Amino acid sequence: xxxxxxxxxxxxxxxxxxxxxxxxxxxxxxxxxxxxxxxxxxxxxxxxxxxxxxxxxxxxxxxxxxxxxxxxxxxxxxxxxxxxxxxxxxxxxxxxxxxxxxxxxxxxxxxxxxxxxxxxxxxxxxxxxxxxxxxxxxxxxxxxxxxxxxxxxxxxxxxxxxxxxxxxxxxxxxxxxxxxxxxxxxxxxxxxxxxxxxxxxxxxxxxxxxxxxxxxxxxxxxxxxxxxxxxxxxxxxxxxxxxxxxxxxxxxxxxxxxxxxxxxxxxxxxxxxxxxxxxxxxxxxxxxxxxx
Numbered sequence: 001x002x003x004x005x006x007x008x009x010x011x012x013x014x015x016x017x018x019x020x021x022x023x024x025x026x027x028x029x030x031x032x033x034x035x036x037x038x039x040x041x042x043x044x045x046x047x048x049x050x051x052x053x054x055x056x057x058x059x060x061x062x063x064x065x066x067x068x069x070x071x072x073x074x075x076x077x078x079x080x081x082x083x084x085x086x087x088x089x090x091x092x093x094x095x096x097x098x099x100x101x102x103x104x105x106x107x108x109x110x111x112x113x114x115x116x117x118x119x120x121x122x123x124x125x126x127x128x129x130x131x132x133x134x135x136x137x138x139x140x141x142x143x144x145x146x147x148x149x150x151x152x153x154x155x156x157x158x159x160x161x162x163x164x165x166x167x168x169x170x171x172x173x174x175x176x177x178x179x180x181x182x183x184x185x186x187x188x189x190x191x192x193x194x195x196x197x198x199x200x201x202x203x204x205x206x207x208x209x210x211x212x213x214x215x216x217x218x219x220x221x222x223x224x225x226x227x228x229x230x231x232x233x234x235x236x237x238x239x240x241x242x243x244x245x246x247x248x249x250x251x252x253x254x255x256x257x258x259x260x261x262x263x264x265x266x267x268x269x270x271x272x273x274x275x276x277x278x279x280x281x282x283x284x285x286x287x288x289x290x291x292x
Contacts, residue, residue, distance in 0.1 A: 050171030137168025
């Protein structure tokens, strides 16, 4: 295979050059622990591709020959070595059989600030107490697919760079900008001062529906505030919002999974923006389509 000078064949699982990928299932030795090496681990071809296209600069890759061939067009973007190994050697190194066949490891870059992620954003997801890595990853995937510009973390949130969160996000946790709030929930006032309308998601039937609130906000800067499964947003945080909004529920169910609820909020932004675009309206009318 030409054009890939950094391919290194490895057949010894004990090779120290593979230490960035060692013991990924270990509770206290895994390389992606912030208290240890603090690496970001990407799994699978698609997630590795997204890492290579992100601000997370890979310092090593480990994978099979098959995955090397699938990544051939992407690897010229990095100087990191690709350690080519058999699936059996990989399994001994990482501690389990990896069906996805390739990993990449990157150091954690400098954390972005709230001001940086707000600067050019129109739509922001703000999370409080979302401590489940799968939910967190799903929020990032939904944010990427539905045009959310940034994610802001309040108190009690899980690490978005934990391996499972990155995997569930399909690598979008590496691409969608995020920042940790330094003063919670006071930073909601900072967002408001920067022109954001802060909408707090709640199951309270007394709140206005999300769709009704969004119909008035076409073109506005909007921050969707969502809380953890079960407890939801704290009362103190909801009091710091501009308005409480709800998703209408039926059949005795009071709320949705946090990632699903966030996705519906993100979709409402897309719906309202599309309804306010003459091109979109014309396309719908010409095809006989209806928003009702």
